[in-house]
Amino acid sequence: MxxxxxxxxxxxxxxxxxxxxxxxxxxxxxxxxxxxxxxxxxxxxxxxxxxxxxxxxxxxxxxPAPRPRLTSPTFRAQIEAIERTHQEITRSAAQSGGPLARLLLPIAEQGRELVEEAYILADKGQIIERYLASVDRRKLEQEVAAIDRQMQSTQDPYTRSQLEETRQARLEKIQNVRDLDTYIGRISAQLQNISASLDNVLAETVRLRTADAASADSTTSQVARRLADLKSDMDAFQAVLDTALARSGAM
Structure with missing residues (x-):
């Protein structure tokens, strides 16, 4: 320090x-x-x-690392709710004083790490939002149908081979768009999970302010483990999400 x-x-x-x-x-x-x-x-x-x-x-x-700027109303609202809850957790921990504050402040720090992760997740969500808004799905499907008609009308093996490759590329893009639709729902659900988990942590910190030292120590250890597990889940999900974004070309 x-x-x-x-x-x-x-x-x-x-x-x-x-x-x-x-x-x-x-x-x-x-x-x-x-x-x-x-x-x-x-x-x-x-x-x-x-x-x-x-x-x-x-x-x-x-x-802290610079936070991404959130322009998506949906994800910004979720992040603001998460931040408000974390601020209340930090305030509750600080007001505890004495030994209890020393137990609760690491919990508040874990919450801060989750907030930082939530920002990164929300930023990826808005990247997907922008990408999906730019994709004309109907046009993609029409292109596949047009390629099918061309393949039926051609006898040239080389032309057919090129059309097959083009068709496969269009189908892969359509599938990537569907996958990203799924992932944007999962991102929103993950942010809701973070928000609910922090709400529970806030309730625990308030309750612990009236508890004895032994039960407070045990409960804070349990809360810390739950938050650590949640962060591990987020890290694993973000790794999968990065792969999906790279494959789709959204990033």
Whole structure:
């Protein structure tokens, strides 16, 4: 962890900044002695902020990769719901305090990783959306029918061979489009699964705030395993999805 990162995070907290600004204004307009007093209050806020588990966790975390820009209304709405739930999980974990916060903050971090994965998944979903919108399926089927008629009317082996290859290429494209139709449904279902899983995690974090330490430790371990399993499922699905996108030429 960079030694300057945590102090800077603590110094830039909104409430601390407000205290600093008020101290400067009060020192300039009301009484000189208010400035050092306000500065002391600001320093104390920074000091205690550096002991905040949420800020410590944020300082240890590597900077996130740039998120893709979502233009699809469907996928953007799903991602916004996922993000809201994760923010509530992080807030609930931070408000727990003490040993429970140390148990729940790793859960919040796992949730953040799922949010990042969800962004990648939604971006692939909107790539498929755009590709499918550009494909004229009726035209593809008409081309296959036209090729069939040409093959019936030709006696030249070379011409027939070329037409067969063209027909096969068109059929493969039609099948790829159908596969992508299926995958876009699976992406939406996967995002719904992430959203529902995070909703359950939020409920667990709220419930654990009234639980004893032993049961909290056991429950958080179970939640962590479920989130890890979900991430593994997502990684496997994305690998399959990448193959399908490459085959279709959508990417």
């Amino acid at each position: 960079n030694s300057m990162t945590l102090p800077l995070l603590a110094a830039r907290q909104p409430l601390a900044i407000v205290v600093l600004v008020v101290a400067i204004i009060a020192g300039l307009t009301i009484a000189d002695w208010l400035f050092p007093l306000g500065l002391l209050a600001y320093a104390l806020m920074v000091f205690f902020g550096m002991r905040d588990p949420v800020l410590i966790d944020a300082a240890r975390r590597p900077p």
